[in-house]
Amino acid sequence: MANPIVARSLDEIRFWSRIMKEHALFLSLGFTYEQQQLIDEANQFIAMFERIEEKLSRFSVNSDLREVQAFNNEVYQAAASIWYYKRKVLGLTLRCEIRTNNYPLLVDHISREAAYFADRLKELNEGKLVxxxxxxxxxxxxxxxxxxxxxxxxxxxxxxxxxxxxxxxxxxxxxxxxxxxxxxxxxxxxxxxxxxxxxxxxxxxxxxxxxxxxxxxxxxxxxxxxxxxxxxxxxxxxxxxxxxxxxxxxxxxxxxxxxxxxxx
The missing domain is CATH 1.20.1260.120 (Protein of unknown function DUF2935)
Incomplete structure (x- = not known):
């Protein structure tokens, strides 16, 4: 019988990794041409979450719990990293150090989602299903x-x-x-x-x-x-x-x- 923690972990990663990848894309589209470094960082996150999606495809609901927990930890680090990047972009925007087409509320919004994703992975590794x-x-x-x-x-x-x-x-x-x-x-x-x-x-x-x-x-x-x-x-x-x-x-x-x- 499939472990419910395994099934829920894979479901959360499947949904939220795609969301994180799209967040990076939306941010990159909102930057101006002189903000190439921020665009490059966004593209790195797109590649990072594509690799996570590829690795996810190797797991199933019958996968070993410990292996899935290790994967959760790996994805947690990615979610924490993109959260930090989003908060950096928000800080630059609020201090008027950059001008972009991304609303500050949007950047805050997507950083909250990254924090939620990271927290869910942590809870699942602690055995908290719902x-x-x-x-x-x-x-x-x-x-x-x-x-x-x-x-x-x-x-x-x-x-x-x-x-x-x-x-x-x-x-x-x-x-x-x-x-x-x-x-x-x-x-x-x-x-x-x-x-x-x-x-x-x-x-x-x-x-x-x-x-x-x-x-x-x-x-x-x-x-x-x-x-x-x-x-x-x-x-x-x-x-x-x-x-x-x-x-x-x-x-x-x-x-x-x-x-x-x-x-x-």
Missing amino acids: PKPEAIIEENVFFLRIMADHAKFIGHLLDPSERKLVEQAREFSHDFDQLVFQAVDLDSMRPQSETKPILNQFLNQNRVSVASLRDFKKTARELIEECRIKSNIHPLLADHTFREAERFLEIIDLFEASLAGTNN
């Missing part, structure tokens, strides 16, 4: 904020003449900001909030909102790929944000299954 009930709210705060950021980026990268889509993106941004605040409030109410009915209601509400945003992203992705709307959004970025919404929905399913298991 968060405890008290940590579910905190992880939802992370993903809700990611979704709110996506809506903001979409709104700012659409051409101003796309008024209807820009307004929809703003509405999603507002809605997810409110969900973040609501989740923070709920988190501060612990231990009273550590009950299955409240957490299930919380997850169900998030599921509805994320599914709606996911569908909006899917439509936007299709319109961008078909060149039917005006924007500065790379087709891969549109697909990238769609996949992250799909990921959040999968994680909500895992949380609900975990909560159900605590009462069995």
Whole structure:
């Protein structure tokens, strides 16, 4: 029987390594021609995560746990390295030492995702398959904020003449900001909030909102790929944000299954 830690580790690496590789690409596309050193560093990270993806293909859910744990450690170092690079770029940007086409919030956003990826690998090597009930709210705060950021980026990268889509993106941004605040409030109410009915209601509400945003992203992705709307959004970025919404929905399913298991 496959070890659940092995299966989950490979799943996390498969998803997030591709995300990290794409982050490096998006950063490189946003730099100006005189920032060649930063572009070169981004390209090195693209190559690094391509090597990780190639090595990943050699593993299966039946692989030895110790070998997968060693691989987790290797990928952890890569995730930590790209986190440091992203924070360096953010610092240079905030100090106005460089001017790029990458919003500071976007650079902060992708650095948070790198930190999350590294933390997940560390937790898995510690035998933690899913968060405890008290940590579910905190992880939802992370993903809700990611979704709110996506809506903001979409709104700012659409051409101003796309008024209807820009307004929809703003509405999603507002809605997810409110969900973040609501989740923070709920988190501060612990231990009273550590009950299955409240957490299930919380997850169900998030599921509805994320599914709606996911569908909006899917439509936007299709319109961008078909060149039917005006924007500065790379087709891969549109697909990238769609996949992250799909990921959040999968994680909500895992949380609900975990909560159900605590009462069995």
